[in-house]
Amino acid sequence: MKIAVIGEEDFVRGFEGIGFSVFPIEDSKRATEILKEISSKDFPIIYITETIAKEIEENIEEISKGEVQETPILIHKIMVPPRIKGEIIEIKKGKFTVEEPIAQIRSTVNGKRLTVCMLQRWPVRRPREYKEKFPTDSILVTGT
Structure with a gap:
């Protein structure tokens, strides 16, 4: 599992030795750029130092809307x-x-x-609602 650490250089370098991907930054503008870049990659956990997190709080909320990191490998959609x-x-x-x-x-x-x-019980036997039904042009193949 890939873990990213964003923060001041003195703080994040220690995490490099234990296999984390580190992103040392000097200002909040660069932190925002890095956060947007790595949030779209395969980093289920992103640590941000408290100082930087306070400076870019709005950007953190914007990126994580609608999702909750339930476990290290499970992102829960609201x-x-x-x-x-x-x-x-x-x-x-x-x-x-x-x-x-x-x-x-x-x-x-x-x-x-x-x-x-976050926990919801949806009816099982009632068909799901949809806006538009698309015609199928091939069968669903599962497995190899």
């Missing part, structure tokens, strides 16, 4: 359950368990506030 339509009125920040509420949605149907958690 999704709205089926048949819930409305306006997001609150998104919480912080650390939560999968059963704690992380967002509030105002329903466009009846105006009620609906709670969204």
